[in-house]
Amino acid sequence: MASGWRYGRGYALVTGASAGLGDVFARRLAERGSDLVLTARRGDRLERLAETIRRSHGVAVEVIPADLTESGAAERVWHQASSDGRTVDLLVNNAGFGAQGRFEEVDLDRHRAMLLVNCTALMELAHLALQDMKPRGHGGIINVSSVAAFQPVPLLASYAAGKAFVLSLSESLWAENRDHGIRVLALCPGRTPTEFQEVAGTGRAEGGFGSRTPEQVVDAGLRAFEAGKSCVVPGFENLAASWAVRALPRGSVLKAMKVVGQRIWGGSQ
Numbered sequence: 001m002a003s004g005w006r007y008g009r010g011y012a013l014v015t016g017a018s019a020g021l022g023d024v025f026a027r028r029l030a031e032r033g034s035d036l037v038l039t040a041r042r043g044d045r046l047e048r049l050a051e052t053i054r055r056s057h058g059v060a061v062e063v064i065p066a067d068l069t070e071s072g073a074a075e076r077v078w079h080q081a082s083s084d085g086r087t088v089d090l091l092v093n094n095a096g097f098g099a100q101g102r103f104e105e106v107d108l109d110r111h112r113a114m115l116l117v118n119c120t121a122l123m124e125l126a127h128l129a130l131q132d133m134k135p136r137g138h139g140g141i142i143n144v145s146s147v148a149a150f151q152p153v154p155l156l157a158s159y160a161a162g163k164a165f166v167l168s169l170s171e172s173l174w175a176e177n178r179d180h181g182i183r184v185l186a187l188c189p190g191r192t193p194t195e196f197q198e199v200a201g202t203g204r205a206e207g208g209f210g211s212r213t214p215e216q217v218v219d220a221g222l223r224a225f226e227a228g229k230s231c232v233v234p235g236f237e238n239l240a241a242s243w244a245v246r247a248l249p250r251g252s253v254l255k256a257m258k259v260v261g262q263r264i265w266g267g268s269q
């Protein structure tokens with residue numbers, strides 16, 4: 001098993017750094033001495049965060065405002081991040097959002113945008129990153145998936161399906177690249193209070209089953225990445241649930257998830 005990771009050999013590119021987990025990733029990586037490239041749509045927030053981080057940690061921080069639903073955006077971000085003599089040796093594929101509701105009642109454009117950010121842009125960035133990292137024999141990718149990846153989630157159907165894609169892709173890439181000096185981690189958080197709940201329409205996340213702070217989630221993610229793991233589920237309740245849903249019959253899990261969805265979001269499906 002790989003161990004240790006030397007931060008600061010190259011830049012860390014963090015997507016979705018304008019809020020929530022991405023903001024915390026940026027701060028934690030800067031604390032460890034990593035230079036940063038930050039991206040999200042809200043450039044004003046990124047600039048403010050960059051200024052704070054430069055002042056408190058003395059690392060270099062570049063900002064690239066981008067909308068990852070746009071065709072070619074991931075490629076533009078990667079090339080801009082790795083220009084001007086910068087080498088990106090850690091990609092944190094964190095940008096993402098959810099859309100709660102009965103599948104057919106959520107606007108199709110919203111499903112499409114969600115999968116473009118959560119899956120397509122993530123996959124494109126991972127592809128570009130590996131093409132650069134492989135010849136160097138060094139690099140890392142942290143893909144933010146979710147506990148929703150382990151089973152279907154009625155009322156978050158396409159979100160959960162997308163996160164299952166991220167988990168599966170990440171684990172395959174971990175296996176393909178572990179003997180080539182490159183780490184790939186799937187970080188699978190449970191409920192974490194961020195702007196996610198407001199954007200997805202899923203209600204408060206504080207204090208619910210398995211709820212952890214963004215700092216706890218990011219710290220667990222970085223610990224697992226440093227240890228060379230392929231997947232981490234922060235929070236013992238979430239970890240136990242992820243084991244249980246794989247051990248129980250799929251039909252029972254699905255029925256239970258329907259009840260959970262109705263309890264949490266009051267769906268009438």
Ligand SMILES: NC(=O)c1ccc[n+]([C@@H]2O[C@H](COP(=O)([O-])OP(=O)(O)OC[C@H]3O[C@@H](n4cnc5c(N)ncnc54)[C@H](OP(=O)(O)O)[C@@H]3O)[C@@H](O)[C@H]2O)c1
Pocket residue numbers: 015016017018019020021022039040041042043066067068069094095096097098117144145146147188189190191192193194195196197199205
């Ligand atoms: N919070 C939870 O309970 C939870 C649980 C499991 C997994 N996750 C996953 O954790 C990751 C981070 O979410 P979070 O909880 O930190 O939510 P958040 O606070 O809403 O942050 C989401 C980030 O994604 C960026 N983003 C959204 N749409 C984008 C687009 N079209 N182009 C570029 N960037 C975009 C946002 O930036 P702009 O709006 O500025 O573009 C923001 O920086 C997501 O992948 C999410 O699925 C969250």
